[in-house]
Amino acid sequence: MVCMSHARFRLPIALSASVLFALLPATSALAQAAATPIPAPAREASDAVTPYLNARYRLETVDQQGIAKSATASTLRLRAGARTAAWHGLSAVIEGDAILRVGPKDYNDTVNGGVAFPVVADPSDILLNQAYVRWEPVRQLEVIGGRHAVNFDNQRWVGSVDWRQNDQTLDAVRIGIVPAAGTRIDYAYSWRVNRVFGKDSPQGIWPDSDIHLLRGSTTLAPLGTLIAYGYWLDIPAAPALSSRTLGLRLTGEQPLSDGLRIHYAAEYARQSDLSINPRNFAHDYLLLEPGIGIGPVTIRVGYERLEGDGITALQTPLATLHAFNGWTDRFLTTPPSGLRDLYADVQWRIGSLFTSTPATLRFQLHDFNATHGGADYGREVGSWLTVPVTRQISAAFKLSHYEADAFATDTTKSWFSVEARF
Template sequence: MKTFHKKSINLLTVSVLTALCSQVWANDIHDALSDSTAYADFNLRYEGVDQDNGLKDASALTLRTWLGFSTGSVNGFSFTAEVEDSRTVMGQDEFSVGPTGFNVGEYSVIADPETTEIDQAYIQYKTDSFTGRLGRQVITLDDHRFVGHVAWRQDKQTFDAVSAKYAVNKEVELFYSYLYKRNRIFAEAADIDSNDHLLHMSYTSDIGKFVAYAYLLEMDNGTTNGVDTFGLSYDGKAASEKVKWTYGGEFATQTSESGAGESAADFEAIYLNAYVGATFSGLTAKVDYELLGSDDGQYGFATPLATLHKFNGWTDQFLSTPAQGLQDLKFSLSGGFAGGKWIVAYHDFSSDDSAGGVDDLGSEINAQYTKKFAGKYNVGIKFGSYDAGDIKVDTNKFWMWVGTRF
């Protein structure tokens, strides 16, 4: 009887503790759901493309919709999901999207395919100094030159990944991510299974921010391939009585290998960036030099995970670096007008190695004006004009958009 009594007490104790724990978890989950947030983001954009080639001029009016949901936290854990949809509007679909097979060879390219897909879906664990994520997620590092989300396009780039960020202290931060799929901007038509490792460390001091990184990229396609990049960067700022200065530099080395046996190809190239900017009387003037180097005219330095539209001109002539490499000398001026922001820029392009008689890579002029109104809306107008050199063709692109977020 005593044994039976003890077993009954133990069973009752376990039952009570289970009930209490279940109640605690239920309360936590209830609180997390109560603290959840939902959002919607809409972007209606017109894009027109005129190129000096045999393709018809392109014209697209597209509406991009993001619908998102993030829970509150339960013992540091939370969940975020986001669905993205992009549609053509009013029948304005006279454009080409190569990877999806849409109007290929008929119109110039506008890389905004119609699609509905899960944009993000990840579990997050967060403490004061650590953040870990598992699942489909946006990852951006530094200025997006090597890793970005390409949010300029209507279908932004995300990654299926495991990522971890740890703040050692107020000055030092470490980041690592393993990417097992690159979800690119062409719906699902050009997504890539991968074995990518991103390692990133930053140190913020009184004299500026220092960054060291290693990006080890490999497509998981059953072939021997790899693009490994190691780099260092520095960004600083200073101020005098009338002028605020920004300045910085970056250097990286890259090795690329592909194939096996007699068809194996191994290349090396360097990356270099240096800039200086000055803000005075409401204006900001900046000079920026960027080199994506070449390996004897056979291979150009590559940044396959970057927000490429942000760099080397808005007409997107150099989304892939030419084998001769690319030098981009950029001058820009920006300021404010009528409650909005404007910027104009000029790019002078040339090759790093003039193999095959390719030296002059042309020039480009960019201009943009953006403005927010009524507290929740944004509008913009943007233009890019590329004047071809030894390769490419003359290209003009124009955009107008309006967006809002709830």
């Protein structure tokens, strides 16, 4: 992996423009082809534009010590989109969201002025969620251009934050290459981040960004999958988050006997300041996560360390942050003194209740400390039940409580949601 200097570097404008303009004729050709009538005998379902619909209702409550009022957010997300079938390797997706408040305005969605309540970052909005063109001339090459969700690996560094009603998407060009079986290289260049807070929030969009995401993975049988990555984030709208991160990740599992298997993940990364970041720093990231599967139960224990020095700390601003360091979201931003998260995660496939797809029950325990100074931040416990009701409909209930010691305040959150996909 080639190390880049701390100086600002940009994908040449001519190269970016050439990629985008190269996609325009393809888009035009695709639209023209879609508009051309197809004789009835030749038309098949696979040739048609396929519409889809997703509806997700969520009731979220937050009781946070230090804020007099508790939050209750009742929201509904309606998502409608359409995808075309491939035509000479070309396909397209367009998708829109409507996020509606369907109850009292008893929460702070970051733009509604409800500062007397805790934050539930699901503002009402109507927006274009995704609109992109995909070109796959051969199985070894994929090019995507436009607004789309980008999820790499476990989403610790790059994710679409699907947990919130509004996704995080990138306006980006992405290229995927498969040079050999079991090996893939991905590169993405993004100039705009559309965040979960929505376009009306001062932090809802990061425009004029210069983001380069490079990732490669290969299968090392029988050990597992080795992933190497480099993420260069130059974000003028949030200069303190501009950084360079280089890392390695290994994941795998091994069967021991019938119904018994071991899981493991190990990751190390080094993050340093980049470009317009006003601070100079270099911080380490470390993850060790062994686990064991016994029939329908999977147990994992983990040690995750995001280093800090008391002034700056390692940050992951493009991650799906809700999936890490506790579900009460006390550590969406790593404290200046860093974060050490020692945790246990138990997942139990409890069996079929309404459909052949099993319901899942999950428990988590976290113990949080500082990496600089050793302060005891607090502890968290959470549970999450997911129940498929039909092939298209699922329901979930989630509860999490954070007990503060030296960071933030006691916080209890609960969620009930129903989601339907058609």
